[in-house]
Amino acid sequence: MKELMLTNKAVARGAYEAGVRVLSAYPGTPSTEIAENFVKFDGVYAEWAPNEKVALEVAAGAAVAGGRAMACMKHVGLNVAADPLFTAAYTGVNGGLVIVVADDPGMHSSQNEQDSRFYARSAHIPMLEPSDAQEAKDFVKLAYELSEQFDTPVLLRLTTRVAHSRSLVELCDPDDVKLRPYEKSVTKYTMMPSSAILRHRVVEERDVELANHVNGMDINRAEYNKKSNKIGVVCSGIVYQYVKEALPEASVYKVGTVYPLPIAEITKFANKVQQLYVIEELEPFIERQLKAAGIKCKGKDIFSLQGELSVLTIMEKFNRETPVPEPEKVPGRPPVMCAGCPHRGVFYVLNKLKLTVNGDIGCYTLGAQPPLSAVDTVLCMGASIGMAHGFKKATKGTSNNIAVIGDSTFIHSGITGLINAVYNRSGITLIILDNSTTGMTGHQQHPATGKNLKGEPAPAVLLDELCRACGVKEIDVVDAYDLAEVERVIKKDILSDEVSVIIAQRPCVLLDKSVKPLKTVSDCRNCGKCMKLGCPAIVRGADGVKIDPDQCTGCGICAQVCPFGAIKEGVRQ
Amino acid sequence: MNILIAGVGGQGTLLTSKVLGRYAELCGKDCKLSEVHGMSQRGGSVTTHVRIGDKVHSPVIWPGGADMIIAFEVLEAARVKHFLKPDGILLVNDVRILPMPCITGAAAYPSGIKEKLLEQINGAFFIDAAAIAHEAGNVKSANVVMLGALCKLFGFDKEKMAQAVTDCVPEKFRALNSKAFELGYERVK
Numbered sequence: 015m016k017e018l019m020l021t022n023k024a025v026a027r028g029a030y031e032a033g034v035r036v037l038s039a040y041p042g043t044p045s046t047e048i049a050e051n052f053v054k055f056d057g058v059y060a061e062w063a064p065n066e067k068v069a070l071e072v073a074a075g076a077a078v079a080g081g082r083a084m085a086c087m088k089h090v091g092l093n094v095a096a097d098p099l100f101t102a103a104y105t106g107v108n109g110g111l112v113i114v115v116a117d118d119p120g121m122h123s124s125q126n127e128q129d130s131r132f133y134a135r136s137a138h139i140p141m142l143e144p145s146d147a148q149e150a151k152d153f154v155k156l157a158y159e160l161s162e163q164f165d166t167p168v169l170l171r172l173t174t175r176v177a178h179s180r181s182l183v184e185l186c187d188p189d190d191v192k193l194r195p196y197e198k199s200v201t202k203y204t205m206m207p208s209s210a211i212l213r214h215r216v217v218e219e220r221d222v223e224l225a226n227h228v229n230g231m232d233i234n235r236a237e238y239n240k241k242s243n244k245i246g247v248v249c250s251g252i253v254y255q256y257v258k259e260a261l262p263e264a265s266v267y268k269v270g271t272v273y274p275l276p277i278a279e280i281t282k283f284a285n286k287v288q289q290l291y292v293i294e295e296l297e298p299f300i301e302r303q304l305k306a307a308g309i310k311c312k313g314k315d316i317f318s319l320q321g322e323l324s325v326l327t328i329m330e331k332f333n334r335e336t337p338v339p340e341p342e343k344v345p346g347r348p349p350v351m352c353a354g355c356p357h358r359g360v361f362y363v364l365n366k367l368k369l370t371v372n373g374d375i376g377c378y379t380l381g382a383q384p385p386l387s388a389v390d391t392v393l394c395m396g397a398s399i400g401m402a403h404g405f406k407k408a409t410k411g412t413s414n415n416i417a418v419i420g421d422s423t424f425i426h427s428g429i430t431g432l433i434n435a436v437y438n439r440s441g442i443t444l445i446i447l448d449n450s451t452t453g454m455t456g457h458q459q460h461p462a463t464g465k466n467l468k469g470e471p472a473p474a475v476l477l478d479e480l481c482r483a484c485g486v487k488e489i490d491v492v493d494a495y496d497l498a499e500v501e502r503v504i505k506k507d508i509l510s511d512e513v514s515v516i517i518a519q520r521p522c523v524l525l526d527k528s529v530k531p532l533k534t535v536s537d538c539r540n541c542g543k544c545m546k547l548g549c550p551a552i553v554r555g556a557d558g559v560k561i562d563p564d565q566c567t568g569c570g571i572c573a574q575v576c577p578f579g580a581i582k583e584g585v586r587q
Numbered sequence: 588m589n590i591l592i593a594g595v596g597g598q599g600t601l602l603t604s605k606v607l608g609r610y611a612e613l614c615g616k617d618c619k620l621s622e623v624h625g626m627s628q629r630g631g632s633v634t635t636h637v638r639i640g641d642k643v644h645s646p647v648i649w650p651g652g653a654d655m656i657i658a659f660e661v662l663e664a665a666r667v668k669h670f671l672k673p674d675g676i677l678l679v680n681d682v683r684i685l686p687m688p689c690i691t692g693a694a695a696y697p698s699g700i701k702e703k704l705l706e707q708i709n710g711a712f713f714i715d716a717a718a719i720a721h722e723a724g725n726v727k728s729a730n731v732v733m734l735g736a737l738c739k740l741f742g743f744d745k746e747k748m749a750q751a752v753t754d755c756v757p758e759k760f761r762a763l764n765s766k767a768f769e770l771g772y773e774r775v776k
Contacts, residue, residue: 016612018608018609018611018612018618018620043624044624046624046650047624112609122623146619146646175646175647178621178622178623178624179619179620179621179622179644179646179647180608180618180619180620180621180622180646181617181618181619181643182612182617182618183622250723252645252646255644255645255646256644256645256647258644258645259644259645302636324645324647324649325645325647325649325652326649326650326651326652338650338651339650339651339668339669339670340669341650341669342660342665342666342668342669344665344697345662345664345686345689345694345695346632346686346688347595347630347631347632347662347663347666347686347687347688348631348686348687349596349629349630349631350630350631350686350687351629351630352629352630377629380629383687384687384688384691384693385691427693436627454629455624456624517729520718528706545690545691545692548687548691550630550685550687550690552690553685553690554690554692564726
């Protein structure tokens with residue numbers, strides 16, 4: 015039976031069919047749906063970990079214990095998990111271990127467009143790259159065979175257009191995979207210099223074996239055009255699909271193992287075509303390896319290092335007679351905080367107080383956009399706190415800056431920054447925007463929400479108690495909708511020499527099912543003050559502002575900023 | 588056959604593409620969909636791509652490659668119209684949602700988009716899907732109204748498309764959505 019399936023769901027299906035026992039992940043676009051779909055299968059264990067490092071360590075533990083295991087993350091998450099990754103390459107596995115990493119060329123929902131393929135090469139871990147949902151499922155199962163055969167973790171790389179596309183998938187029954195016995199081996203699993211020196215040798219030998227092995231793998235294949243040998247293209251992942259459509263006359267070498275590359279097979283292919291091209295998104299990862307192996311090819315001298323490729327960009331480079339229609343110049347529609355978002359009022363106050371804001375990763379990064387324009391720096395998950403501390407140290411405490419982070423991000427990697435600020439006495443103020451969910455990725459649970467990945471009740475980390483345990487003495491818990499109170503505690507705390515934490519609470523408005531009376535406007539003087547909130551429910555005309563009753567959630571923040579009391583409670587129709 | 592669905596995050600473009608995907612399955616065709624998750628969903632411009640054929644490679648449609656565009660908002664129709672093939676069909680929900688730059692006054696919502704689109708594109712159609720959905724019983728079924736209209740305009744197999752709608756919506760909303768589909772089919776012209 016075939017099913018039209020999201021590729022991320024197909025990865026989950028592949029893991030299920032491969033008998034995976036343990037899956038651990040931290041949400042991150044475009045990888046989130048793998049864990050969400052895997053947990054629906056009977057008899058498996060899946061969890062949200064507080065961050066990707068923990069997720070990979072959990073999966074590594076499960077694999078060493080003898081069960082097949084998977085860790086899933088977005089590309090920047092692999093940076094967080096890089097520490098266990100490099101050494102898991104040394105220990106190898108027992109039950110198979112697959113790490114799924116989803117890159118985001120074009121940055122649809124990310125802060126950079128790093129190319130995760132380099133991790134495979136520098137950690138000496140094989141990496142497979144599927145090009146649609148069926149391949150994703152097949153490659154997952156193959157990855158477990160490879161992992162156990164060569165005693166190595168295996169990386170599976172997706173990109174946004176693969177992860178978030180749907181295509182037909184043939185379903186199979188799950189394999190009956192038994193738990194392998196665990197045998198103590200200090201030289202294999204206890205990585206200290208004496209054993210790691212031996213394991214490093216094993217890794218290098220394995221790399222050579224794998225480099226030979228991949229030449230005989232079916233997922234690396236040449237597709238020759240029998241009529242012409244003019245153009246040969248080496249490609250993998252989504253680019254393969256684009257090339258098949260853009261260049262029907264080309265011979266194509268489809269790479270399934272982007273590391274190690276099937277160099278011998280590609281050499282044969284290169285010898286059969288007149289001009290060889292490597293078409294790949296982001297870095298010249300394949301191209302440089304081919305050139306190092308003495309294979310002549312063109313690549314990044316024609317194609318960009320940045321952003322996504324498409325059928326059209328490939329056709330253009332090969333001078334196809336394709337009229338490229340120009341897009342019309344129309345006003346942009348950037349993403350915005352939802353009407354009723356509890357973050358809005360906090361950023362309004364921060365902007366009003368003209369503070370330098372060290373921001374973080376989440377929906378609240380949108381606080382940087384006009385008209386709120388309240389965020390100065392965003393670097394990576396958890397960086398708000400470390401950067402705020404650095405600001406204070408560089409300016410000898412004179413800077414007017416404040417850190418802002420979400421609840422899920424604080425748990426992910428903010429806690430250590432806070433401990434550092436307390437320990438090294440920078441006197442920063444931190445606002446935790448606690449909306450009781452991981453918002454941007456689509457409302458996932460985390461250790462402070464009181465529920466687990468399955469939605470079952472779970473012990474909840476209490477954020478105020480946690481901050482207290484880190485040594486913070488000044489802690490205020492406020493209602494994020496109460497602007498006067500938010501302003502009062504911020505003004506109080508930024509004058510303090512001690513580290514202080516403000517926890518601004520309100521559940522994400524998309525999850526809040528309570529119905530509040532909507533707001534209406536009467537006798538508007540059109541001063542425009544409420545327009546500084548950037549609320550999509552408020553629209554300004556020549557005769558004043560109007561509130562869209564379909565969008566208004568009744569949060570009441572606009573009524574608090576109106577200096578003339580023109581915004582009042584209305585009646586929901 | 589390439590269908591581009593454009594709208595504002597939260598308008599239900601995803602359900603529309605799922606129905607079209609189900610339609611392809613019912614017709615025994617190959618099909619690929621491409622969708623957007625994450626940040627862009629927060630009230631930003633979103634596009635969903637549907638490709639149906641004997642063998643589909645790219646899940647993404649390119650400029651000049653769409654046989655049909657369903658736009659859930661007028662400005663979004665203007666934003667993606669260059670994806671349409673010269674003889675393609677552009678079906679637009681006749682509604683205006685101001686983007687933030689227009690709300691803050693940094694940009695003006697262009698006037699006369701509808702007139703321009705009708706003038707430039709032979710296959711352009713506008714429909715008040717929200718009003719028709721309201722008549723069917725719930726404004727949220729506007730996307731299914733659009734599907735009904737598209738079915739009529741392009742000449743899809745009506746029975747199969749209606750089946751696809753039924754297969755993709757929760758049981759308790761089936762009657763409502765069937766009505767929305769029928770009304771969309773009847774009213775478009």
